[in-house]
Amino acid sequence: MQFHKVVLSLGSNKGRRKENIKEALRLLGISGVRILKVSTIIETLPWDNVEQQPYLNVAVFGETILSPHELLETAKKIERQIGRTSGHMEPREIDIDIIFYENLILRAKNLQIPHPRFREREFVLKPLREIMPHLKDPETGKEIIALYRELIMLPFTGTITTDFGPFSLQVKDGKVIKTAFSNLKGRRDYNPLIKSILSILRKYFAGIPVDFSKVPVNLENLPPTYRKVLEITREIPYGAVKTYGEVARLSGIKNGARVVGNAMRTNPIPVIIPCHRVVRKDGIGEYTGGKKIKEFLLKLELKDRFFSTFTKSTF
Numbered sequence: 001m002q003f004h005k006v007v008l009s010l011g012s013n014k015g016r017r018k019e020n021i022k023e024a025l026r027l028l029g030i031s032g033v034r035i036l037k038v039s040t041i042i043e044t045l046p047w048d049n050v051e052q053q054p055y056l057n058v059a060v061f062g063e064t065i066l067s068p069h070e071l072l073e074t075a076k077k078i079e080r081q082i083g084r085t086s087g088h089m090e091p092r093e094i095d096i097d098i099i100f101y102e103n104l105i106l107r108a109k110n111l112q113i114p115h116p117r118f119r120e121r122e123f124v125l126k127p128l129r130e131i132m133p134h135l136k137d138p139e140t141g142k143e144i145i146a147l148y149r150e151l152i153m154l155p156f157t158g159t160i161t162t163d164f165g166p167f168s169l170q171v172k173d174g175k176v177i178k179t180a181f182s183n184l185k186g187r188r189d190y191n192p193l194i195k196s197i198l199s200i201l202r203k204y205f206a207g208i209p210v211d212f213s214k215v216p217v218n219l220e221n222l223p224p225t226y227r228k229v230l231e232i233t234r235e236i237p238y239g240a241v242k243t244y245g246e247v248a249r250l251s252g253i254k255n256g257a258r259v260v261g262n263a264m265r266t267n268p269i270p271v272i273i274p275c276h277r278v279v280r281k282d283g284i285g286e287y288t289g290g291k292k293i294k295e296f297l298l299k300l301e302l303k304d305r306f307f308s309t310f311t312k313s314t315f
Contacts, residue, residue: 045190157186
C-alpha cells in the first residue's frame with residue numbers, strides 16, 4: 001500500500017465557518033486522507049473582489065492511498081455532506097481544493113494539479129507557507145516561501161467585462177498604475193481601492209456618467225511634460241472633447257499638438273485618464289487600443305451627440 005503526499009486548501013464563508021472546516025478535516029480523516037499538518041485558520045476577504053462574506057481558510061498537508069481522481073471525488077462528496085450546493089465562485093459552506101499531489105503535473109478536463117491558480121492566491125500561499133515553507137512547486141521548482149514573496153510584491157489587479165472584452169486595472173501602493181482592454185497580471189486578493197474603482201467602471205460601461213478625477217493615479221515614470229498633458233486631460237469632463245491643439249495650449253506647450261499626441265500614446269491609464277476625449281480637429285484621431293475602442297467610448301459618453309460632433313467622413 002503506497003501513501004502519496006498531498007496538499008489541500010480548505011475555505012468556508014457560509015454558515016458556521018469554523019465548524020465547517022473542522023468537520024471537513026474530520027471527514028477527510030475517515031475517508032482515506034491522513035492529516036499530518038494543518039495551518040492556523042486565517043480570515044480573508046473574497047478573492048477577486050466579489051460581493052461575498054469573508055472566508056476562513058486553512059492549508060492541509062497529508063497523505064493518502066487514493067488516486068488523484070479518487071481524492072477529487074472524495075473532496076466533492078465531503079463538500080456535499082457539509083451542505084454545499086453552490087457553484088464556482090459562489091458562497092459556500094466548504095471548498096476543498098487539491099493544490100499538490102506528490103510532484104504530479106496533471107492537466108485533465110476535470111482536474112488540474114498543481115491547482116492552476118494557487119500561485120495567485122494569498123489565502124492559499126500564506127497558510128501553506130506557515131506549515132510547508134520549503135515545499136517545492138513541481139512546475140516552477142520554486143519553494144512556497146519564494147512564491148509567497150513574489151505574490152506580495154505584485155500589484156493588485158481587478159477585471160470587468162465590457163463590449164470589447166476584459167478591462168483590467170492594476171493598483172500598487174494605493175494608486176492606479178495601469179489599465180488596459182486585456183487581462184493584466186497581478187494579485188486578485190481583496191483590495192478596497194480596486195473594489196471601489198470596479199464599481200465606478202461598471203457604471204461607466206453601462207453608460208452612466210461618472211467622474212474618475214478623484215481616482216489616485218501614479219504617473220511618476222513619465223516625463224514631466226507628458227504628466228502635465230495627462231493631468232490636463234483628466235480635467236476634460238464626461239461627455240466633452242478637446243482637440244490636441246486645445247490640450248497643448250492648456251498645457252502651456254506652443255505648437256504642441258504632436259507632443260500631446262505622443263503623451264496620449266504613452267498614457268498608461270486609459271479610460272480613467274480619458275485620452276479618448278482628446279480628438280483631432282477634423283476627426284476622432286488615433287487611439288492606442290485602436291480606433292474602434294475610441295469610437296465606442298466616445299459613443300458611450302456622447303450618445304446622440306456623437307454623430308453631430310463627428311461626421312461619418314471623419315471616423
